[in-house]
Amino acid sequence: MRDVDIIGSSVNFRKPVLAFGAELKNTFCLAFKKRLYIGKNFGNLENLKSFTKYQKGIISLIKRLHTKPKIIAYDLHPEYLSTKYAMEFARRYGIDQAVSVQHHHAHIASCMFGNNIKGKVIGVAFDGTGFGSDGNIWGGEFLVASLDNYRRAGHLKYIPMPGATKAILEPWRMAVSWLDNIYKDKTKTLGIDFTKRLNRPKFKIIKQMLEKNINSPLTSSMGRLFDAVASLVIARDKVNFEAQAAIELEELAFEAIDSRFAGYGFKIKNGDCLVVDPSQIFKEIIRDVKHGVSHAKIAYKFHCTVVKIIKDTCMVLRKKTNLNKIVLSGGVFQNRIISELALDLLRSEDFEVFTHKQIPINDAGISIGQAVVANAKFAKRG
CATH class of the missing domain: 3.30.420.40 (ATPase, nucleotide binding domain)
Incomplete structure (x- = not known):
């Protein structure tokens, strides 16, 4: 699959998880059993060509793998095109297990996954833009985080x-x-x-x-x-x-x-x-x-x-x-x-x-973090 990267996983994704990624440096991720399939970097989804290619890439991968997602994960930002498409996708295919993942939690989770870390960590997530749970724009964050949850423990002054x-x-x-x-x-x-x-x-x-x-x-x-x-x-x-x-x-x-x-x-x-x-x-x-x-x-x-x-x-x-x-x-x-x-x-x-090894440290790694967080949340629920 030249248009898809495949990563082996020590974590078992019992239910297929489809994560829709961020708005910039976008990738999507379909995680199932002990493999993650990552759609290549689609750039800025506000570009119509990129967004169309992104949508086609998701459908194409699902068909090739003969795997229907049971869980979807998407960014917390309600206006992201990736978020809106995730909502539309869930309605169209009758998926009722969905989770929004805060941008910086996804960053930290992707690195935890890449380093096979369990339990809680102090996560330092520094970037340009990420929608916060309080409706403000985050990007200078200190989180106390596990794969399934996080607490904002510190941040740069607003x-x-x-x-x-x-x-x-x-x-x-x-x-x-x-x-x-x-x-x-x-x-x-x-x-x-x-x-x-x-x-x-x-x-x-x-x-x-x-x-x-x-x-x-x-x-x-x-x-x-x-x-x-x-x-x-x-x-x-x-x-x-x-x-x-x-x-x-x-x-x-x-x-x-x-x-x-x-x-x-x-x-x-x-x-x-x-x-x-x-x-x-x-x-x-x-x-x-x-x-x-x-x-x-x-x-x-x-x-x-x-x-x-x-x-x-x-x-x-x-x-x-x-x-x-x-x-x-x-x-x-x-x-x-x-x-x-x-x-x-x-x-x-x-x-x-x-820090990051194989998984991208920037927003190209967000979809992996989203998939990992969603899987951990639903695994905890049983």
Whole structure:
């Protein structure tokens, strides 16, 4: 099957599970007995050709395997095309066993499955976008997770995304959102290149959107934090492809990779769910910019800070939960500096750390995570 990857499984899928995947980097997964059949990466389902190919691929695989799904799994986001198609598919074929799977739980579950992990772990899921159970946009998440369930144990502080999806295409909007949150009306008087090059009418509109909460959903996304810093440090105000700002910031950080490990400040607010407040990062980046610190050095210090956020938050969660296994997943961990430093730092604190091997770390692995979660949930019900 050239259009399908086949993965062997130590987990037995007694009932065939069809998982519909995410919206970007989409794959679907049909899991049955001890095999998973994964439809190749269909890209962005908002592209009509991709979506049509995706639908045909699902039907074709079911026919070839002569296997009718008994359980379906799909993303929690109600507006995803993959979710809508899953609902339509269930109605058409009379499937009444269905489960919605939160995006970041699917990330962690896919990595747990790939490493044959049972029981609970501390899951660190960092990416750009994932619909949260509270209706906000998640992406900087610390979960206490098992295959069948999860609890949100920590996250990046919520910040508005002015313009919603437009803020993904124009990272300067996230920079304005963070600076406005910290400095309010003093933002324009910071005296740095970013504020000097801001288009005054556009800045005024964004300020009004933030003040009146117009089309500005809340996000805890680590990807959007990277965007804000990239706009401030390297003037990457618009992107032409996914994660462009973060990729360029990583490339710049490599120029200072031999520097001493040193990061910026941040706060972890205690509670039932920890909240990581990165406001101090922006204050110290602006200080470094004004003092003429090289952009490469600033980029590297930011990467070190992200890794320290991971380590410090996991240390707090270990005390709270007695869990020592950490699973790292999500697109941010495609960043070599983040992934390698995180592994080193966490292992130096005697954590047992797991990351992806065969299964994709980005959204191409979501369908596998969905299938695993759905199977675990229904197996528990008996």
